[in-house]
Ligand SMILES: Cc1cc2nc3c(=O)[nH]c(=O)nc-3n(C[C@H](O)[C@H](O)[C@H](O)COP(=O)(O)OP(=O)(O)OC[C@H]3O[C@@H](n4cnc5c(N)ncnc54)[C@H](O)[C@@H]3O)c2cc1C
């Protein structure tokens with residue numbers, strides 16, 4: 001019998017870490033085979049949806065799945081939070097994109113994740129561990145309720161430092177406190193990988209600068225095509241301009257112009273807020289009428 005191929009990529013599991021952060025495990029054997037630490041995908045959750053970049057937070061070649069960890073911050077991510085349930089399908093999932101992280105010959109490494117950045121730094125921690133390095137994980141969250149994947153990191157890292165802003169778990173303070181603690185204990189750290197909000201990565205780069213520890217950050221500028229054509233994701237790194245989608249997203253944190261990155265991330269704020277407003281209004285109408293509202 002000639003069976004029609006079902007379009008899209010099935011969500012095979014979902015986990016909600018908090019009110020805003022959730023995990024989707026998606027069936028895509030080809031992508032799971034090809035994925036490397038540091039790479040990302042471009043996702044279209046629905047036919048008329050926006051294309052958004054998301055980091056491959058994990059991949060399982062045997063199960064043929066990739067894992068995405070998503071923070072619902074605006075229209076598209078909130079739509080995904082609402083609609084992407086087990087058994088539903090993402091319309092498009094393109095990748096792996098970006099240059100894989102360079103897991104070199106470092107012997108002792110800091111893997112630092114702040115908030116959502118904890119997810120994308122996990123494949124790097126595992127990659128370093130597999131390469132034989134001594135891995136010190138440093139995870140930062142605003143409070144205990146927002147924590148996730150502590151167990152995965154404990155199973156992978158040789159040491160783990162958890163930091164919370166309010167001291168409800170681990171040490172009280174930002175991940176930069178954790179970095180200072182690790183540097184004071186270990187004088188022989190070769191490398192640091194830091195992933196999280198730009199302001200956090202900037203702080204990490206400053207915390208390692210005087211010790212001369214090579215520091216890699218994963219940049220998240222607004223991306224449009226993801227192929228190096230539109231220039232939307234350009235970032236300043238030292239004296240050069242790079243496109244994060246094809247030259248990165250990993251760059252030398254001591255050379256990145258973080259202020260320029262943060263300025264550029266704000267440029268579409270008014271449009272993004274308007275789209276979120278429309279989304280909220282549609283949700284409100286839907287809950288009143290019980291019917292989906294089609295008005296974008
Ligand atoms: C390489 C890369 C990897 C990323 N990985 C993850 C991830 O693993 N999990 C996750 O939750 N988020 C990730 N992001 C950010 C994610 O793409 C945005 O949060 C998402 O596009 C927001 O869309 P929205 O419509 O929900 O929100 P909007 O209201 O449209 O935007 C909210 C904020 O998200 C950022 N943003 C918006 N559109 C884009 C875009 N097209 N490209 C990049 N950033 C955008 C801007 O900072 C914006 O202010 C990544 C971004 C990049 C560049």
Ligand code: FES
Nearest residue numbers: 224226228231245
């Ligand atoms: S997203 Fe267009 S050049 Fe990178």
